Amino acid sequence: MNSFPRGDLAVVIGSAGGIGSACVRALAGCGSFAATVGLGRTSSPPLDLADEASIVGCAEAVARLGKPRLILVATGVLHSERMQPEKSLRELDPAVLAEAFAVNTIGPALVMKHFLPLLARDGKAVFATLSARVGSIGDNRLGGWYSYRASKAALNQLVHTAAVELSRRQPEAICVALHPGTVDTRLSAPFGKSGLDVSSPEAAVERLLGVIDRLSAADSGGFFDQHGECVPW
Numbered sequence: 001m002n003s004f005p006r007g008d009l010a011v012v013i014g015s016a017g018g019i020g021s022a023c024v025r026a027l028a029g030c031g032s033f034a035a036t037v038g039l040g041r042t043s044s045p046p047l048d049l050a051d052e053a054s055i056v057g058c059a060e061a062v063a064r065l066g067k068p069r070l071i072l073v074a075t076g077v078l079h080s081e082r083m084q085p086e087k088s089l090r091e092l093d094p095a096v097l098a099e100a101f102a103v104n105t106i107g108p109a110l111v112m113k114h115f116l117p118l119l120a121r122d123g124k125a126v127f128a129t130l131s132a133r134v135g136s137i138g139d140n141r142l143g144g145w146y147s148y149r150a151s152k153a154a155l156n157q158l159v160h161t162a163a164v165e166l167s168r169r170q171p172e173a174i175c176v177a178l179h180p181g182t183v184d185t186r187l188s189a190p191f192g193k194s195g196l197d198v199s200s201p202e203a204a205v206e207r208l209l210g211v212i213d214r215l216s217a218a219d220s221g222g223f224f225d226q227h228g229e230c231v232p233w
Helices: 018-030 052-066 096-119 144-171 201-215
Strands: 007-014 035-039 068-074 125-129 173-178
Touching: 007 018, 007 052, 007 096, 018 035, 018 068, 018 201, 035 052, 052 096, 068 096, 096 125, 096 144, 125 144, 125 201, 144 173, 173 201
Parallel strands: 007 035, 007 068, 068 125, 125 173
Antiparallel strands: none
C-alpha cells in the first residue's frame, strides 16, 4: 500500500468472513498502517449491520484508537437458510427482499454514516465497500437474482452519493464500490460453475488492495472491478 501515508489505522468490517479475514491478514502484514482493526458480529465491541447502536459503538471505539486511513466493508448476503436467489418474478418474497436490503444496502449505508466522518483528513484516505458486478444495471443481460441485484445497485447509488458529499469537506478522500470477482467463500460456493474463474480469498484481496492502492481522488464515487476497470452502473 505504497500510496498511503504511513501510520494511522486500517479498519475491516466483516472481518470474520472469507474476504474480510484475508483483508485483515494482508493489511496487518503490509507495514503501511499502525494497526488493523477487524470488526464484525464476534469482535469486541461487536458490529451488527442490523443494529445501528452497535455501529455507533464501534465507530466510537475506533475513534479512540486513532484516525482510519482505510476503511473496507467486506460484507454481503446472497443466500441464507431463509433466502435463495430468485430465478423469476414468481419467486419474489418481501421478507427476502427486506433481508437482502438490510444486509447489502442499509447496513453499509449506516456504516458510511458513522465511519466516513472518521477518515483521516490529510492525504489519501479510502472508504471502500464490496459490491458485485450483478448489481450493474447496464451489465445485466441474464436477469434473475432480483433481491441481490437490486440491493447491490442501491448500494452503488449510496456510495456515489456519499462520495459527492465527502468531496465537499475532504477533497483528497475516496469513496468507492468494488467488485471482487468470484471468490471461494460461503457466499459463492453454492453457485460455482464449471470453468468459472474462482479466486481464493487471498488472491482476491491482493488484487483488491492493489486497486485501492492505485485509486486517486478523481476515482471517488466510482465502481471498479478486481482489475481496476470501471463497471457500468
